[in-house]
Amino acid sequence: MPVLSTHQLSFQLDTGEWLFQNLNFSLTSRLTGLVGRNGVGKSVFLSLLLRKLTPVNGYVMSQGKIAYYSQLSSHLLDGGLRIAEFLGISNKLLALKAIEQGHCLQEYFDVIGDDWDIKNKTKHTLKTLRIDPNLNAYCHTLSGGQLARLQLYQLFNSDAEILLLDEPSNHLDYEGKQWLINELKQFSGQILLVSHDRSLLSHVDGIYQLTSLGLGFFKGNYDVYSAQSSTQTEALDRQITHVKAEQKRMERQAQTNKEKAQQRERHGNRIRKSGSQPKVLMDAKKDKAAQSRSATVINQQNHLQRNQERLRVMEEQKEVLKPQVLYLQQANQIKKRRLLNIENCQLYYGSGKPISLILSHAERCYLNGANGCGKSTLLKAIQNNHLNYSGVIELNVKTVYLDQHFGLLKLEESMLDSLIKSSKELTENTARGLLAGIGFRRDSVYRKVAYLSGGEKMKLSMLVVSHLANSPLLLLDEPDNHLDIESKQILAAALNAYKGAFILVSHDEDFVAEVRINKYIRL
Structure with a gap:
């Protein structure tokens, strides 16, 4: 029986910030979701489960083979790995080729085993994954969606008993997502699915929610989680409102009691001065009033303190989120001119349809x-990264390519350094203001890029590309990937306000609908 759980798990960043503390987790359902806003620590949590990182406190317990899908497959993008090598069938293919050429050593037969049809079977599999069945093709030549499907296929067909999937639907088109959902349903082991994709989360059996307050569990799919989470938040808001109103009422009553006591004291002083009543009697009345007033004040103070403690406990249960906004630098030019001219461009790889576009x-x-x-x-052809096309691409402006894998960022740099180095015009104070807009204040701006979530890297990348000199043409390759729903809305609003030109690639129809587009190309 596979086991994956944690006890009091805590992790601290190199800046001294606690990312999370005392997380207790247990993977019991067949398909479990993990949700949370960008930067809350979901990917770090997965790295701790895999023992790639060491917790400051607490520990991980696991039993059974665990496999992991990462958002960023750098070993496939940067290396010279071929598809056959990645799938682990290179030796079998070489042995088959040797036998076909007349070499009949026993070791070749041992390598092949019963897989005499491995070549054709694998080519058929690649076709079903909508990947060119060239087993010698390099993995880095695949699109983001094809690379994702290839990795996921290998995981689903491995001997792993537990799969940890970190945003597996990123880069996938509609058909790819439907294929993924089907694979999730058919997998016989247990899966922990980290995702912002509601269509995937609608199929889970339970959801863990990671917030700055800790880890909470909701039994049921995303719709059930959303309803329960909203109900809990609304109930807590009502309790806080009630306690605050009670606090104000008690404070007003205390002030009223104080004013009445002062009025009685003044009245007693006037009688004492008039001499109409004996001094002994007046002193006795004064002492009794003082004792009564003291008891009332102490009682009121105790009530106020208890109420304040109730309010403190309730407010600790509520996550306080600072509003975020993404400030993209506005283009300096106001003169409308042609920036890009594409005439009958035909790509050697991909769509066979000629492409024409004029962008001003x-x-x-x-x-x-x-x-x-x-x-x-x-996009890479427009960026002049290759010449694998026929036709004409004319540029009258610099371009900057924001790829799906944050190639503009250096993992060892801090966020502040990354932003300042991108534009000589940015002062440290301005850069700090921009980073504060996306949720990083004070010393958190020194956090290394390597410790950022995918969504945080994307927001930082957007700041970088929009603050480069001379307002270049932005080539945005799925910038909404890795972003939570709120962050997608923030990015859409920023792009709507941006006065420069850009070309946008995205598979999220809702996100695209929120961005005011005036030209469309379908490949």
Whole structure:
């Protein structure tokens, strides 16, 4: 029986900030979701489960083989790994080739075993994954969606008993997501699914929610979690409102009692001065009033303190979220001119359809199409990263390519250094203000890029590309990937306010609908 659980798990960043403390977790359902806002620590939590990181306190207990899907597969993007090597069938293919050429050593037969049809079977599998069945192709030549499907296919068909999937639907088009949902349902082991994708989370059996307050569990799918979470938040808000109103009422009553006591004291002083009543009697009345007043004040203070403690406990149960906003630098040019001219451009890899586009200042184009049709290939061609096309691409402005894997950022740099180095015009105070807008204040700006979540890296990347000199044409390759729902809305609002030109690639129809697009290309 596979086991994965934690006890009092705590992790501290190199800046001294506690990312989370005392997390207790147990993977008991077949398919469990993990949700939380960008930067709350979901990917770090997975790294702790995999023992890639060491907790400051607490420990992880595991039993059974665990496999992991990462948002960023750098070993596939940067290396010279071929598809056959990644799938672990290179030796079998070499042995088959040797036998076909007449070499009949026993070791070749031992390597092949019963897999005489491995080549054709694998090619058929690649076709079903909508990947060119060239087993010698390099993995880095695949699109983001194709690379995701290839990795996920290998995991689902491995001997792993537990899968940890970190945002597996990123880069996938509609068909890819449907394939993923089907694989999630058919997997016989246990899965922990980290995702912002509601269509995936609607199929889970339970959801863990990670917040700055800790880890909470909700039994049921995303709809059940959303309803329960909203109910709990609304109930807590009502309790806090009630206790605050009670606090104000008690404070007003205490003030009223104090004013009445002062009035009685003044009245007694006037009688004492008039001499109409004996001094002994007046002194006795004064002592009794003082004792009564003292008891009332102590009682009121005790009530107020108890109420304040109740309020403190309730407010500790409520996550306080600072509002965020993404400030993109506005273009300096106001003269409308042609920035990009594409005439009958035909890509050697991807879509066979010729592409034509004229893009002027302040125009924004949406580039749409299925995984593998050539969207990223076209953006890289515009960026002049390759010449694998025919036709004409003319540029009258600098371009900057924001890829799906944050290639602009250096993991060892701090957020502040990354932003300041991107633009000579930025002062430290301005850079700090921009970082504060996306939720990083004071010493948190010194946090290394390596410790940022995917969503935080994307927001930092957007700041970097929009603050480069001379307002370049932005080539945005799925910038909404890794972002939670709120952050997607923030990015859409920032792009709407941006006065420069950009070309946008995205598979999220809701996000694209929120961005005011005036040109469309479908591959």
